[in-house]
Amino acid sequence: MTEEMIIAGFGGQGVLSMGKILAYSGIMEDKEVTWFPSYGPEMRGGTANVTVIISDNRISSPILHEFDTAIILNQQSLNKFEKMVKPGGVLLYDPNGISKPPTRTDINIYKVEGTKTAVEMGNPRVFNMIVFGSYLKVRPILSLDNVEKGLQKSLPERYHRLIPLNLEAIKKGEEIVESIQTV
Amino acid sequence: MGELRLMKGNEVLAEAAIRCGCDGYFGYPITPQSEVMETLMQRQPWDETGMVVLQAESEVASINMVYGAAAAGKKAMTSSSSPGISLMTEGISYIAGAELPCLIINVQRGGPGLGTIQPSQADYFQAVKGGGHGDYKLLVLAPASVQEMNDFVDLAFELAFKYRNPAMILADGALGQMMEKVELSDYKPRWTKEEIHEKWGSWATTGKPASRKKNIITSLELDSDIMEANNRRFQAKYKQMEQEEVRYELIECDDADYIIVAFGTSSRICQKSVEIARAQGLKVGLLRPITLFPFPKKIVGELAAKTKGFLSVEMNAGQMVEDIKLAIYDAGHHVPVEYFGRMGGIIPTPGEVVDSLKNKFHKE
Amino acid sequence: MDLKELIKPENLVYKKTELLNDDSMHYCPGCSHGVVHKILAELIAEMGIQEKTVGVAPVGCAVFAYKYIDIDWQEAAHGRAPAVATGLIRLMPDNFIFTYQGDGDLASIGAAEILHACNRGENILVIFINNGTYGMTGGQMAPTTLDGMVTSTTPNGRNIDLNGYPLKMTELIAQLPGTSYVTRQTVHTPGAVRKCKRSLKKAIEYVLDKKGTSFVEVVSTCNSGWKMTPVAANNWMEENMVPYYPLGDLKDSEKGEIVSEN
Ligand SMILES: Cc1ncc(C[n+]2csc(CCOP(=O)(O)OP(=O)(O)O)c2C)c(N)n1
Ligand code: SF4
Ligand SMILES: [Mg+2]
Numbered sequence: 001m002t003e004e005m006i007i008a009g010f011g012g013q014g015v016l017s018m019g020k021i022l023a024y025s026g027i028m029e030d031k032e033v034t035w036f037p038s039y040g041p042e043m044r045g046g047t048a049n050v051t052v053i054i055s056d057n058r059i060s061s062p063i064l065h066e067f068d069t070a071i072i073l074n075q076q077s078l079n080k081f082e083k084m085v086k087p088g089g090v091l092l093y094d095p096n097g098i099s100k101p102p103t104r105t106d107i108n109i110y111k112v113e114g115t116k117t118a119v120e121m122g123n124p125r126v127f128n129m130i131v132f133g134s135y136l137k138v139r140p141i142l143s144l145d146n147v148e149k150g151l152q153k154s155l156p157e158r159y160h161r162l163i164p165l166n167l168e169a170i171k172k173g174e175e176i177v178e179s180i181q182t183v
Numbered sequence: 184m185g186e187l188r189l190m191k192g193n194e195v196l197a198e199a200a201i202r203c204g205c206d207g208y209f210g211y212p213i214t215p216q217s218e219v220m221e222t223l224m225q226r227q228p229w230d231e232t233g234m235v236v237l238q239a240e241s242e243v244a245s246i247n248m249v250y251g252a253a254a255a256g257k258k259a260m261t262s263s264s265s266p267g268i269s270l271m272t273e274g275i276s277y278i279a280g281a282e283l284p285c286l287i288i289n290v291q292r293g294g295p296g297l298g299t300i301q302p303s304q305a306d307y308f309q310a311v312k313g314g315g316h317g318d319y320k321l322l323v324l325a326p327a328s329v330q331e332m333n334d335f336v337d338l339a340f341e342l343a344f345k346y347r348n349p350a351m352i353l354a355d356g357a358l359g360q361m362m363e364k365v366e367l368s369d370y371k372p373r374w375t376k377e378e379i380h381e382k383w384g385s386w387a388t389t390g391k392p393a394s395r396k397k398n399i400i401t402s403l404e405l406d407s408d409i410m411e412a413n414n415r416r417f418q419a420k421y422k423q424m425e426q427e428e429v430r431y432e433l434i435e436c437d438d439a440d441y442i443i444v445a446f447g448t449s450s451r452i453c454q455k456s457v458e459i460a461r462a463q464g465l466k467v468g469l470l471r472p473i474t475l476f477p478f479p480k481k482i483v484g485e486l487a488a489k490t491k492g493f494l495s496v497e498m499n500a501g502q503m504v505e506d507i508k509l510a511i512y513d514a515g516h517h518v519p520v521e522y523f524g525r526m527g528g529i530i531p532t533p534g535e536v537v538d539s540l541k542n543k544f545h546k547e
Numbered sequence: 548m549d550l551k552e553l554i555k556p557e558n559l560v561y562k563k564t565e566l567l568n569d570d571s572m573h574y575c576p577g578c579s580h581g582v583v584h585k586i587l588a589e590l591i592a593e594m595g596i597q598e599k600t601v602g603v604a605p606v607g608c609a610v611f612a613y614k615y616i617d618i619d620w621q622e623a624a625h626g627r628a629p630a631v632a633t634g635l636i637r638l639m640p641d642n643f644i645f646t647y648q649g650d651g652d653l654a655s656i657g658a659a660e661i662l663h664a665c666n667r668g669e670n671i672l673v674i675f676i677n678n679g680t681y682g683m684t685g686g687q688m689a690p691t692t693l694d695g696m697v698t699s700t701t702p703n704g705r706n707i708d709l710n711g712y713p714l715k716m717t718e719l720i721a722q723l724p725g726t727s728y729v730t731r732q733t734v735h736t737p738g739a740v741r742k743c744k745r746s747l748k749k750a751i752e753y754v755l756d757k758k759g760t761s762f763v764e765v766v767s768t769c770n771s772g773w774k775m776t777p778v779a780a781n782n783w784m785e786e787n788m789v790p791y792y793p794l795g796d797l798k799d800s801e802k803g804e805i806v807s808e809n
Contacts, residue, residue: 060454241656
C-alpha cells in the first residue's frame with residue numbers, strides 16, 4: 001500500500017497539523033511516512049499545503065506532482081491541485097469558499113461541509129478533524145485506534161484532554177461526507 | 184530499537200547533537216534552518232547534558248565561537264544556510280588550517296546572493312572543494328532522509344575527530360523542513376577532558392600543565408618550508424579519507440544500462456525515476472554518493488566499465504557532473520556523462536528526470 | 548448629493564503618495580514598516596529629491612522595500628547596508644543616499660558597519676526599525692529584544708545572563724562625532740506619525756546640507772513575531788519598549804550639543 005496525498009488550504013485551517021496527525025497515525029500502523037510542507041513567507045496568512053506519503057515500503061521522492069488523494073480547502077488550492085489527482089484518484093473538498101467546484105470526470109469526488117459542521121459543533125478548531133474523518137471514511141487506510149494513538153503522539157501533553165473532542169469530530173466527518181461522483 | 188518519532192530534519196539535527204554528546208552549538212537564524220537553534224533553545228540541553236547553546240550576532244561570530252570551542256578540544260558545531268555559510272568560509276579555512284575538528288551544517292537554499300529560501304544543491308562546489316581560501320578539504324556527508332540527518336551528526340563528529348578536520352553535513356531546505364519517521368540515537372555522555380586526551384591526544388588548549396609542552400592552535404606559518412610540510416600533511420590526510428571514508432548507496436545498478444548519480448533530496452526524486460523508468464522497460468540504476476568528499480570515484484569507474492551512460496541529477500547548474508567525469512577519466516573509460524537539473528529552488532520531478540534520460544541517451 | 552459631484556479635485560482630503568506604487572505590500576497588517584515607508588515616500592516627493600535619491604534596502608522584512616517606493620534602490624547583504632551606502636555616497640557625493648535597516652540587520656550582524664559609517668560621518672540617512680525581534684525569519688531574539696521577552700530562540704524569555712542586555716544602539720551612535728542628528732521616534736498613533744515625519748524631514752535636510760550622518764530610530768511593532776493583534780502590539784510597545792527606548796532627539800548638531808533625555 002502507498003498513499004500519496006496533498007492537503008491544501010489557507011494557513012490557520014490546520015492543514016499542516018492534519019498532515020502531521022495522519023503521518024503519526026501511519027507510524028502507529030508501522031508504515032513509512034513523509035510529511036513535506038510548503039514553507040516560507042507565503043505561509044503568513046497565505047496558502048499552506050503539505051504532501052503526506054504513507055507506505056509499506058521505503059519512500060522515494062517526498063515531493064510529488066500527482067496524487068492519489070487531494071484534500072482541498074480553498075479555491076486557490078483547487079485550481080492548483082485538481083489537475084494533479086491521478087485518474088481514478090480521490091478529491092475531497094469543503095465547499096465553503098469554493099465558487100468553482102471541481103470539474104474532472106475521471107476522478108472520485110467527495111464533499112464535506114466541514115466549516116459549517118465545525119460551527120454547529122460549537123468549535124471551529126475541530127474543522128480539520130472533521131475533514132480528516134471524511135478522508136478516513138473514503139480511504140480507510142488507518143484504523144481509528146491508531147489514529148487515536150497518532151493524536152496522542154502529535155498533540156502536546158497539555159492538549160490531551162481535547163482528544164475525545166477530536167475523535168468525536170472525526171466520527172462526525174465520517175458520517176457527513178457526501179459522494180459527488182464515483183468512477 | 185531507539186525511540187521512534189515523527190520529526191522535521193532540522194529538529195532532528197538538534198536532537199542528535201544533544202544525544203551524541205555535543206558540547207557547544209553556536210548559530211544565527213536563517214531560513215530554512217532556524218528550527219535547529221529554536222529546537223535547542225526549547226530543549227535547554229544545558230540543564231540536561233551541560234551542552235552550551237548560544238545565539239551569536241552573526242555567522243562570522245558563530246564560526247569563530249566554534250573555532251574557540253574546538254580548540255578547547257570540545258565537540259562544537261554550527262548550522263546555517265547558504266548565505267550564512269558563505270560568511271563562515273573565512274573561519275572554516277582557519278579551522279582547517281589549524282587542524283581542528285568541528286561540525287558545520289549547511290541546509291542549502293538557492294543562490295547566488297540572497298537568492299531564494301527554497302531547497303537547492305548549489306553549494307556543492309563550495310562544500311567539496313573547500314570553500315574558502317587555501318588548499319583544504321572538508322569531510323562532506325550528504326543525508327537523504329530525516330533518519331540520516333540523525334545518524335550523520337554523530338558520524339560527522341567521529342570523522343572530524345579522527346582526522347582533526349572540519350566535517351560538513353550538506354543538506355537542503357527540503358530535508359530540513361520535511362518530517363519523517365526517525366529512530367533517535369541513544370544518549371552518549373559528553374567526553375571528559377581526560378577522555379579527549381586519551382582518545383585524541385593532547386593538542387587542545389586547556390591550560391599548560393608542567394608535564395607537557397605548550398599547545399598552540401594556529402594556521403599561521405611564515406617559514407615556507409614548514410608551511411609546505413604542513414600542506415603535505417593536510418593532503419596526506421585527505422588522501423587517507425579518500426581511501427577509508429568513501430560511502431555510497433547503489434540502487435538497482437547490477438543490470439543497469441544507465442546510471443543516475445544523485446545525492447540528498449535529488450537522490451530521493453531519482454529513486455522514483457528509477458521505478459518509473461524500469462516500469463517502462465528501461466534498465467536504470469541509481470548511485471547515491473553519501474560522502475561528497477571523499478567522492479566515490481572508484482565505484483563510478485567500475486560502473487563506467489559496464490554501463491552505457493551516466494546522468495548526474497542535481498538541484499544546481501551541474502556541479503557534481505564534473506567529479507563524475509573526472510572519476511571516469513581517471514579510471515580510463517570513455518562513457519557519456521550528461522547532466523539534468525533545476526535551479527533557483529525548484530526540485531526536479533521524477534518524470535522530468537526520466538524524460539531527460541530518454542532524450543539524452545535513448546532516442547527511439 | 549450625488550457621488551459624482553463629490554469626487555472632485557477640490558474635495559480631495561487625502562490621496563496615496565505618488566511615490567508609493569500599486570504593488571500590494573507583503574507586510575503583515577498592523578506592521579510599522581508600511582507606515583514608515585509611507586512617510587518616507589511622502590517626504591521624498593514633497594522635497595522633490597526623487598531624482599537624486601538612492602535607497603539601500605536591508606535583509607529583513609524590509610528586504611522588498613525596493614518594490615514599493617518608486618526610486619532607485621540597491622539591495623545589500625545582511626547588515627552591510629551602511630558600507631554599501633558609503634560606496635554610493637563617496638562616488639556620488641551630491642546624491643541623497645539612505646539605508647533602511649532592521650534591528651537584526653543594523654545592531655547584530657551589521658554592528659561593525661553601522662558604527663564605522665557613523666564614525667566616519669558618512670553623509671547618509673540611516674532609518675533604523677527597532678521591533679525587538681527578527682520579523683523576517685520568524686520572530687527570533689534580536690540584540691534589542693527586551694529582558695524577559697519571549698521569542699522563538701528565547702522561549703522562556705530573554706535571559707540577561709545568557710544573552711546579554713538589550714542593546715541601545717541609538718545611544719551609542721549619538722556618542723560618535725560623525726553623526727549630526729540622532730533621534731528616536733514611533734509611528735503607532737497619528738500624532739506620532741506626524742512627529743516622526745517632522746524628524747525624518749529634518750534628518751534628510753541635514754544630510755542634504757552635508758552635515759554628516761543622520762540617524763532615525765523608529766521603535767516599532769512586529770505583531771506577527773510578537774504573536775499579538777496590531778492593537779495589543781501597539782499597547783505592548785508603548786508599555787514596554789518605550790520606557791527602555793525613550794523617545795526624542797538624542798543629538799542635534801545644529802544645537803551643538805547632545806540633548807539626550809536619559
Ligand atoms: C548572512 C545571512 N544570515 C542570516 C540571514 C537570515 N535573515 C534574514 S532577515 C534576518 C533578520 C531580520 O531581522 P531585522 O533586521 O530585525 O528585520 P525585521 O524583519 O525585524 O524587520 C535574518 C537573520 C540572511 N539573509 N543572511
Ligand atoms: S513579520 Fe513583523 S516586521 Fe515582518 S511584516 Fe510582519 S509584523 Fe512586520
Ligand atoms: Mg527587527
